[in-house]
Amino acid sequence: MPFETQGPEPLDAVINVRLTAAEKARLKEDADLAGLSMSELVRRRYFGRPIIANADAVMLKELRRIGGLLKHIHNESGGVYSKDTAGALVALKAYIGKLSRDRQEG
Numbered sequence: 001m002p003f004e005t006q007g008p009e010p011l012d013a014v015i016n017v018r019l020t021a022a023e024k025a026r027l028k029e030d031a032d033l034a035g036l037s038m039s040e041l042v043r044r045r046y047f048g049r050p051i052i053a054n055a056d057a058v059m060l061k062e063l064r065r066i067g068g069l070l071k072h073i074h075n076e077s078g079g080v081y082s083k084d085t086a087g088a089l090v091a092l093k094a095y096i097g098k099l100s101r102d103r104q105e106g
Contacts, residue, residue, distance in 0.1 A: 011039075033054065035054040060096060064096065067093070070085050070092070
């Protein structure tokens, strides 16, 4: 089985770390939430790379979808609800921006 490649170099070095069963379970749970292997999670944490929970990515996609629906309501109603949709879109945009910044900061 060939080793995974991370960037230009293959991941060909191995270290062993002893953990308690509870620590391993927590590491596995955190890795699953981020959609990463335990090895990749440890590498990202140690080297200060961002870790993005899958839930955040799903949430961003859903918030953008809701924004599109609000825009559709605005267009279809001829702007009848423009005050309401504008307020909702401003709040939605602010939350998307915050969530995106949080993801970038890791």
